[in-house]
Amino acid sequence: GGGGGGGGHEVMTSHDHKEAAADMLAMHATGGGSPNGQRGVGKAALQAQLLQKHQRAAAAAAGNGSSNPPQPSPGSGVFSAQGEGGVGGMSREYLQKLILHQQTVNSWNEHNSNTLSAASYSASSDSGSRSRNGGGFFSNQGLENSIPEDNEESDLEDQRTHSQILKKHQIFMKHSEENIMSSSRKGARSSSSDSTSMADSTTECSDNSSRRKTGIAYDQAMLNHHCICRNNTCHVENPTRLQRIWFKFLELGLTQRCSVISGRMATKEELSLVHSESHVELYGALEGGPPPTHLTLLPCGGVGVDVDTVWNNAVSPAACRTAAGCVLDLSEQVASGQLANGMAIVRPPGHHAEANQPLGFCYFNNVAVAARNLLDKKLVERVLIVDWDVHHGNGTENAFVDDPNVLFISLHRFDNGNFFPGSGPANSTGTGQGAGKTVNIAFNSPADVAMADEDYMAAFRSIVMPISRAFNPCIVLVSAGFDAAHGHDRRLGGYSVSPECFGWMTSQLGTVAGGKLVLSLEGGYHLETLTQSVTSCLTQLIRRSSGSEEGVTTGARDCGVSQRSCEAMPSKEAILSILHTAQFHLPFWPELAGRHVHQQVRLSQSQSELQQQQQQQ
Numbered sequence: 001g002g003g004g005g006g007g008g009h010e011v012m013t014s015h016d017h018k019e020a021a022a023d024m025l026a027m028h029a030t031g032g033g034s035p036n037g038q039r040g041v042g043k044a045a046l047q048a049q050l051l052q053k054h055q056r057a058a059a060a061a062a063g064n065g066s067s068n069p070p071q072p073s074p075g076s077g078v079f080s081a082q083g084e085g086g087v088g089g090m091s092r093e094y095l096q097k098l099i100l101h102q103q104t105v106n107s108w109n110e111h112n113s114n115t116l117s118a119a120s121y122s123a124s125s126d127s128g129s130r131s132r133n134g135g136g137f138f139s140n141q142g143l144e145n146s147i148p149e150d151n152e153e154s155d156l157e158d159q160r161t162h163s164q165i166l167k168k169h170q171i172f173m174k175h176s177e178e179n180i181m182s183s184s185r186k187g188a189r190s191s192s193s194d195s196t197s198m199a200d201s202t203t204e205c206s207d208n209s210s211r212r213k214t215g216i217a218y219d220q221a222m223l224n225h226h227c228i229c230r231n232n233t234c235h236v237e238n239p240t241r242l243q244r245i246w247f248k249f250l251e252l253g254l255t256q257r258c259s260v261i262s263g264r265m266a267t268k269e270e271l272s273l274v275h276s277e278s279h280v281e282l283y284g285a286l287e288g289g290p291p292p293t294h295l296t297l298l299p300c301g302g303v304g305v306d307v308d309t310v311w312n313n314a315v316s317p318a319a320c321r322t323a324a325g326c327v328l329d330l331s332e333q334v335a336s337g338q339l340a341n342g343m344a345i346v347r348p349p350g351h352h353a354e355a356n357q358p359l360g361f362c363y364f365n366n367v368a369v370a371a372r373n374l375l376d377k378k379l380v381e382r383v384l385i386v387d388w389d390v391h392h393g394n395g396t397e398n399a400f401v402d403d404p405n406v407l408f409i410s411l412h413r414f415d416n417g418n419f420f421p422g423s424g425p426a427n428s429t430g431t432g433q434g435a436g437k438t439v440n441i442a443f444n445s446p447a448d449v450a451m452a453d454e455d456y457m458a459a460f461r462s463i464v465m466p467i468s469r470a471f472n473p474c475i476v477l478v479s480a481g482f483d484a485a486h487g488h489d490r491r492l493g494g495y496s497v498s499p500e501c502f503g504w505m506t507s508q509l510g511t512v513a514g515g516k517l518v519l520s521l522e523g524g525y526h527l528e529t530l531t532q533s534v535t536s537c538l539t540q541l542i543r544r545s546s547g548s549e550e551g552v553t554t555g556a557r558d559c560g561v562s563q564r565s566c567e568a569m570p571s572k573e574a575i576l577s578i579l580h581t582a583q584f585h586l587p588f589w590p591e592l593a594g595r596h597v598h599q600q601v602r603l604s605q606s607q608s609e610l611q612q613q614q615q616q617q
Helices: 014-029 043-062 092-112 153-202 220-224 240-252 277-284 316-335 366-376 394-399 453-471 499-509 527-546 563-567 572-585 596-616
Strands: 214-218 259-262 341-344 383-387 406-413 438-443 475-480 517-521
Touching: 214 240, 214 316, 214 527, 220 240, 220 316, 240 527, 259 316, 277 316, 316 341, 316 366, 316 475, 316 517, 341 527, 366 383, 366 394, 366 475, 366 517, 383 453, 394 406, 406 453, 438 453, 438 572, 453 499, 453 563, 453 572, 475 499, 499 517, 499 527, 517 527
Parallel strands: 214 259, 214 341, 341 517, 383 406, 383 475, 406 438, 475 517
Antiparallel strands: none
């Protein structure tokens, strides 16, 4: 699998490693020919050449007089050039993040053949559905080539179902494009006259969205981002994720109840609001792309910027910029009151992307760019960003760590820094004027404890919602990753949050900022729970936009959370993690001095003591 390591291969030198990546790009650019442009030399021949380079490198290392055979290092076979203080001049802190990512993906790919894959997916254990295989998802024609291909007669019904959905999709997209063109013309006519009054009205954070629709931002251009190996099973972050979500929306008729926004590519100026000019030029230029020194050869035969963050010069820049453009447009329309709320179905994700460095499948930080854009255009005064992806949003935190106008709250698995990306401890609270505006609910737990609905609901009730209401944001942006959902192996997620709980968290956040809420897809790789979770969130957004604010209930049972989860006490590990966060934020948020967190601790302790007494009896 992608990033699975170089098992069975000799160690490549730094020079040969870069040269091999350049050769692979050259082969892809020449349509499968040889690196020097000659036709007739296919991928197998190129792989043979690369193997020879491996062998030459190993022989050269063995000939240096060392009695010990060459050993793989964190920078060989996976990363790019090696440097003095790390890899390719990267800092040791960043290298540690890459190593954690490598370990995560390596472990995940070992597990991949039996559980999750991008091309074949399995329903969750309680659904009883068996696996189905999916086929070519890489054509520029998009969804037309996405009908699963399977030779088994028993899967013919699945193919017919997908065909029907695709026909509905084509009809719907035809009408959507007409509506989009019509609305964009109206928006262009009114934007100049309304811009001043829009800024005046939105900065007051008033609720003017009760009768407006929910928006969905989506574009097929994002399906084109793929590894040049063209093997979905090697990469958990792949086009199938978006296709499965979109199929489900069409199947349930959700798109017909929303305003669909066709994506556009974010401009370089917009991306530069968060990222350095050099980073934008490297990964946002439609021609050229990053040099081979910034790329590495992956075990799957493709190239990437780290162990599994794949890169394809022909299609990746446009897809990355389109993902950012979708979130930009959707957030502007919600902030201005044109839409009540919305969800951006985008890839690649963004919350790991730093100002100067891609990481963890992410190139541009979609949510961070959208937040900075809203503030710079004075469409809003304060932005709340909630990140519930199981991995910490390191890029987003660093983008606003000293900004008093952005409150960043992250709920993530931390495990004392041993879970990717290793950042986001509870004592990281922001710096300078942004002190207290970074809130990390960093869960620590042993291997046999998986955080579940009751733990996330306790964190929301005790930390997230009290601080969010006190901050009084003008809009809420959510880095909506779903890899904390059940079905993910512990090496990639390992938690057991239900789709309905994600819907409940969406409903809760819809009670602040006048309901102006935008979710942007981040992680989530178990295709069944991913589609269920995204659907649950969108359903709550539609529910809120279709009725009055007062008429929408936000109880957990109303959102479908199980009775067991509603009655269960949070785990001891979750309570300790929540209390740890509260300890560092009490000086900034007196709202946390209430009784709720401490009551939960006392109740949990009482319950634990009762269980011990029962066991003794």
